[in-house]
Amino acid sequence: MRETDFKIVFAEWKTTHLPALIERDIKIPAAPEEIVSIIGPRQAGKTYRMFQMIKELISKNFPQDNILYINFEHHRLRNLDANDLEDMLKIFYQMFSPDKNLPIYLFLDEIQNVKDWDKWTRRIYDSRKYKVFISGSSSKLSSKEIATSLRGRNIDFAILPFSFKEFLRAEGFKIEDLESFAYLEERGEILKLTEKFLKFGSYPKVVLSQDEKIKEKILQSYYNAIFYRDLVERYRLGPVLLDAFLKYAISCFSKQISISKIYNYLKTLGLKCSKSTLIKFLNVSCEVFFLFPVEIFSYSVKDKKQYPRKLYVVDNGIIISIYPEYKDKIGRLMENTVFVELKRREFEGKISQVFYWKDHQQREVDFVIRKGGKITQLIQVCYEIENYSATKEREIRNLSKASKELKCKDLLVITWDYKEKETYKNKTIKYTPLWKWLLES
Numbered sequence: 001m002r003e004t005d006f007k008i009v010f011a012e013w014k015t016t017h018l019p020a021l022i023e024r025d026i027k028i029p030a031a032p033e034e035i036v037s038i039i040g041p042r043q044a045g046k047t048y049r050m051f052q053m054i055k056e057l058i059s060k061n062f063p064q065d066n067i068l069y070i071n072f073e074h075h076r077l078r079n080l081d082a083n084d085l086e087d088m089l090k091i092f093y094q095m096f097s098p099d100k101n102l103p104i105y106l107f108l109d110e111i112q113n114v115k116d117w118d119k120w121t122r123r124i125y126d127s128r129k130y131k132v133f134i135s136g137s138s139s140k141l142s143s144k145e146i147a148t149s150l151r152g153r154n155i156d157f158a159i160l161p162f163s164f165k166e167f168l169r170a171e172g173f174k175i176e177d178l179e180s181f182a183y184l185e186e187r188g189e190i191l192k193l194t195e196k197f198l199k200f201g202s203y204p205k206v207v208l209s210q211d212e213k214i215k216e217k218i219l220q221s222y223y224n225a226i227f228y229r230d231l232v233e234r235y236r237l238g239p240v241l242l243d244a245f246l247k248y249a250i251s252c253f254s255k256q257i258s259i260s261k262i263y264n265y266l267k268t269l270g271l272k273c274s275k276s277t278l279i280k281f282l283n284v285s286c287e288v289f290f291l292f293p294v295e296i297f298s299y300s301v302k303d304k305k306q307y308p309r310k311l312y313v314v315d316n317g318i319i320i321s322i323y324p325e326y327k328d329k330i331g332r333l334m335e336n337t338v339f340v341e342l343k344r345r346e347f348e349g350k351i352s353q354v355f356y357w358k359d360h361q362q363r364e365v366d367f368v369i370r371k372g373g374k375i376t377q378l379i380q381v382c383y384e385i386e387n388y389s390a391t392k393e394r395e396i397r398n399l400s401k402a403s404k405e406l407k408c409k410d411l412l413v414i415t416w417d418y419k420e421k422e423t424y425k426n427k428t429i430k431y432t433p434l435w436k437w438l439l440e441s
Contacts, residue, residue: 002084005076006091013069014095018055021048022170022204026348028053028133028157031103035125035150038135039143040159041289041314042230043222045204046135047071049159050107053133057105065096069107072114080113082120089124105131112136118149125153137229142287158347160289160340161315162202164438168193170207178439191417194435198333201317219321230288237281241266241273245281249291249311250322254335256308257293290314292343297355297368297375297406310356312339330416331383334434335366338381338414341438342367351376357406363398368406377410378402385415385431396424403427412437 024045028036030053038046054067070088072080098104106124111117111134124130134154136146143156162170171193175181181190200206203222206215227246232239248265249257259278266273285291293309313319316333319326326333342354355368357378367379380395399411411429420431432440 002080002087003091006088007095009070009074009076010068010091010095018051019048021052021055022162022166022208024049024052024159024166025163026157026159030056032131032155035121035154036133037143037146037150037154037156038133038159039146039156039289041161042137042225043203043205044159044161044289046159047109048204050109050133050135054105054107062105063099063102066098066102067105067107068092068096069109071109072112073110077113079115081115082117085114085117085120103131104129106133108132108134110136122150122153125150144287158289158344160344160347162204162207163341163344164194164197164202164435167197167202167207168439170204175439178436187417190435194438195330198316198330198337199320199327201315201320203315203317206317215317216321219317223318223321226288226290230290231284234288235280235284237284241271241277242281244269244271245278246285247322249282249285250313250319252311253313253319254332254339255310257311258308261308290318292339294339294354294356297357297370307358312336312343314340331381334383334414334416335381337434337438338367338379342369357402359401359405363401365398365402368402368408375406375408377412378406378408380413381434382413383416385413385418396422396429399429400425400427 026049028038028049038049040046050069054069057067058064070077092104108117108121111121114120121132121134125132134146143158146154146156168175168190173190173193175190181187200212200215201219203218206218209215209218227239227243231237231242244266245262248262259275259282262278263273263275266278282291282293286293290313292312292314294312295304295309296307298304298307313336316336319333319336339354342351345351346354351369351371353370355370357365357368365378366381367377368375369377369379378399380399382391382395385392385395395413399413403409403411409427411427413429413431414434414437415431417433418431419433419436422429422431
């Protein structure tokens with residue numbers, strides 16, 4: 001029976017036409033030495049990134065008989081174990097005619113549905129005959145579990161919702177020259193698209209939908225899936241308490257928050273819990289790529305743990321789907337967007353870590369960027385800084401203070417549409433529009 005199932009699934013694969021897709025910019029090696037695990041939040045495009053790799057191989061005349069994609073959520077592939085995967089390879093060699101001088105590329109989607117998948121994957125990897133790419137649902141398989149199961153044989157690549165560059169690609173909007181474009185009339189169009197990006201987020205299916213009501217329904221369904229499948233079912237969490245925790249956490253996006261503050265808020269609702277439970281809620285929300293807490297920058301480990309953390313959400317669209325009134329919080333939406341882009345760059349290895357900075361006089365800088373052991377950049381995010389002299393003075397004063405304390409000269413203010421370079425107390429401060437900064441990477 002299992003052989004028949006594999007034959008049918010493989011026959012489907014041989015006749016499959018890969019779907020049209022928006023090219024993703026994240027680079028994944030075509031001939032990796034390790035097992036590649038593609039991780040990230042649900043619906044961010046992990047499967048389609050596999051399809052993009054397959055298309056890239058075929059475009060380079062790599063033989064299609066050396067490529068196999070399997071989705072283990074196929075209805076014919078239920079209740080598999082590692083022994084069945086041995087049969088799978090036997091059927092593969094019966095039905096395909098791979099070039100023996102080239103490796104076999106195995107793209108194994110939703111691999112967590114196979115019992116003892118890790119033992120089998122380690123064995124075929126050790127044979128050195130295969131290039132293995134795996135992905136799994138965050139409701140059943142976390143990146144930590146992948147690393148533990150594969151015992152150092154894998155390397156992770158995180159797929160987040162579309163970057164702004166990918167978003168514009170999906171919208172069919174092209175910029176040939178970023179520097180000269182800033183002075184053209186079309187800038188009004190890109191500001192309109194930036195606002196759309198901020199308010200609806202960048203999940204691929206949401207971006208590709210043209211109807212705002214449909215976008216909203218998709219985002220609500222994503223939140224429900226994260227809530228029930230990724231968190232409640234997977235970690236066996238109490239839904240009433242978790243719902244109150246998440247809704248409050250989302251409402252605090254781009255603000256400082258602490259477990260004690262959440263605990264006290266839930267008490268006002270009459271909900272009883274322990275702080276350890278709330279810590280677990282936050283940790284598992286991070287594991288499924290939903291919430292991202294950011295620590296204060298300090299050379300003291302004690303300070304890092306004691307100070308409140310700032311909290312960000314994986315996608316602005318999720319925030320707006322829960323709190324539609326936040327569409328008007330452009331400054332906070334900008335800050336969340338900047339963080340997600342910084343997190344993307346952290347996943348890609350372009351930076352090492354992101355912090356925020358605050359001193360005892362409550363002066364604050366939104367983002368402190370570290371690469372290796374060095375602070376490389378300080379970033380403030382401000383919506384309309386050119387129109388408010390008091391706001392501008394405060395933001396640059398905070399940057400100047402942090403610059404002196406952290407010995408960092410690269411000072412940046414990300415604005416809505418203000419571009420300039422200014423000097424403040426012998427320090428050069430660069431102002432750049434959000435859309436331009438998002439595209440400069």
